[in-house]
Amino acid sequence: MQFEPIGYVRCGKQLKFETPHQPKLDSNETNRIILEPDRQFDLALQDLNGFERIWVLSWFNRNQSWRPRPLPPRGPAKRRGVFATRSPHRPNPIGLTCVPLLDVDGLVLTVGPLDLVDGTPVLDIKPYIRTIDAFPDSKLGWIGEVEETLLNSRRFGIEVSAFARRQLDWLQNQWGIDFTGRAFELLSLDPTPHRTRRILQMGPNEFRMACGPWRLFFHLQDECVIVDRIDKGYSDESLMAEGNERIPDRDAQVAFGATYR
């Protein structure tokens, strides 16, 4: 079997950390899927206008390995069989995303929120057919239990120390980098240590969350996550090492290191 991508996702999100685990239903972001030229895909797209949603089958090209029992990011730290999850680490790393179709113009599809990073190869597109594809009353398996627990569990407040606020403002103003939306969303749901959420316990009440190439240090107080400081994820040596030019946010990390020694 051999697949050729029919196109690529263009969404501006470079880091896996920036993308949600599933498309955010309440977001009004727009993204694009650009199909390859010279393959008659303009004809293949005919009649797609008029469908409100499409299925996008994609290839999780950033993953090189899979695990039979991954640790899902939501809920208690419990491994599940990969075929009972939507983990992107699969024997055939095929993604399946249902997304609103906003426009088709030539080879460019404008779509709603996605859970895929920029450049993800697209293998196929199919119309979402509500009368065939939707079974809203189906049992949710282990996810049903997790969703119920999350629904009833407390939300953590988020406070940012003055020092961390200065660091975050510096990143935003100097480099246009802001990972706090996704980080705070995850932390407010559950800040406890978790391998897939990449939260590590560093001391009795000190935790570190990896946000792509950045690190966010926090402690817990009552029902609140207190963000103490930010750090870069790479050492000076690896940032300067030849061949590592493609480290995400590399220049910003070098400048951050020089500013916050």
Ligand SMILES: C[S@@+](CC[C@H](N)C(=O)[O-])C[C@H]1O[C@@H](n2cnc3c(N)ncnc32)[C@H](O)[C@@H]1O
């Ligand atoms: C949990 S998967 C679910 C995807 C899809 N809804 C499904 O069920 O197949 C979505 C996650 O895959 C990761 N991801 C997105 N694009 C990727 C890519 N091109 N390669 C590897 N991982 C990717 C991101 O971390 C994102 O949060």
